[in-house]
Amino acid sequence: MLEVCNIAFSYGAKEVLKDVTFAAKPGEIVCIVGNNGVGKTTLLKILATITAPDSGVIRAEGQDIFKYPLKYRRNLGYLQESPALYEDMTVKSYLKYRAMLKGEPEKRIRRRIQEALNTCNIQEVMHQTIGKLSFGLKKRVAIADAILLRPRTILLDDVFAGLDRTMRFDAKEIIKSVSAFSSVVLTGHEMTDLAKLATRFLVLSDGRISASISTESLNEIEIVSRIDNALKGVVS
Ligand code: ADP
Helix, strand or coil: CEEEEEEEEEECCEEEEEEEEEEECCCCEEEEECCCCCCHHHHHHHHCCCCCCCEEEEEECCEECCCCHHHHHHCEEEECCCCCCCCCCEHHHHHHHHHHHCCCCHHHHHHHHHHHHHHCCCHHHCCCEHHHCCHHHHHHHHHHHHHCCCCCEEEECCCCCCCCHHHHHHHHHHHHHHCCCCEEEEECCCHHHHHHHCCEEEEEECCEEEEEEECCCCCHHHHHHHHHHHHHCCCC
16 A cells, blocks of 8 residues: 655755645556646656655555665566666566566566566567667566566556557556556556556646546546546536
């Protein structure tokens, strides 16, 4: 369970997040939406412990993530907006390196890598150098990295960016398949795809969560229309 309580953050004098509060339970896929520049990436960077908030608390499994950042990161999968992969490494050696970095016991690493390769359907390129892969395959590698150790918290920034229709479909299936025991928080712009994936939308506006839209019992058109209205400030 990820609990985000009263987060505020400014870049110098620029106040971006004023008071952000929400929680994401295991099995939930929470999508943060909002206009460009509203602070979605900043919020995910804070949830990834890359940037510390000015105030507020974030707890994972009841523990303050900034008090125990190493323990938290061991159980965190994070897909950055522009993932930085080691282009000279092969897919398999990169995933092995990442698993070792997070302190996964040696005897489990091979199994975890095999699972991630299968889930992301990249077994065939596991011995290829990352730098030579297409954009879509690199993104799959970055997603494999994010889900590698079955993390309790998964953060996916601009998850579908640059992916074609088939790849978006595959990415949705991957995320659904790993979400059962994880709290997933993601951002993106492809509303129709996100509406098929997210269990809840949170609208970020003026530094706060201005609306929470549960997707249960709504169809995609209704979901997209409610988000549109919330972004325009219309109460529905
Ligand atoms: P979003 O992901 O919603 O598009 P961001 O979190 O990237 O928004 O950015 C929120 C605001 O903070 C924007 O106005 C952006 O220009 C500003 N910003 C982002 N990163 C920095 C930075 N490193 N220094 C100063 N301002 C920044």
